[in-house]
Amino acid sequence: MSSIDLRGGTTDRIVTIADLRAAELGVTFTAGGRPFGPQLAHYTRLTADGRPAVGIDRSLPxxxxxEAH
Structure with a gap:
């Protein structure tokens, strides 16, 4: 049974960190406590265009x- 079913069909108190299609169901997708949908869409477009842009500050063994985390 889905979380939406358990909430009686409402999505007002449901948040996910795993389902990238959450917005299609009216559910908030979040990463680190912040809504991530707009950024995810931006990065998806960059990747689809073959232009992923990831900044790397430094590398550690x-x-x-x-320390890296």
Whole structure:
């Protein structure tokens, strides 16, 4: 049973971090506590155009994974 069904068909208190199609159902998609839909659409267009733009500040060895996070 879906979360929407459990809420009686309403989406007012449902948020997802996993379903990229959430907006189609009226559900908020979020990342890090912030709505991410507009940014996701932007990055999807860049990728579709073959222009992914990812800024990398620095690289760390695997032994420094905790610092990287």
């Amino acid at each position: 695997l032994t420094d994974a905790a």
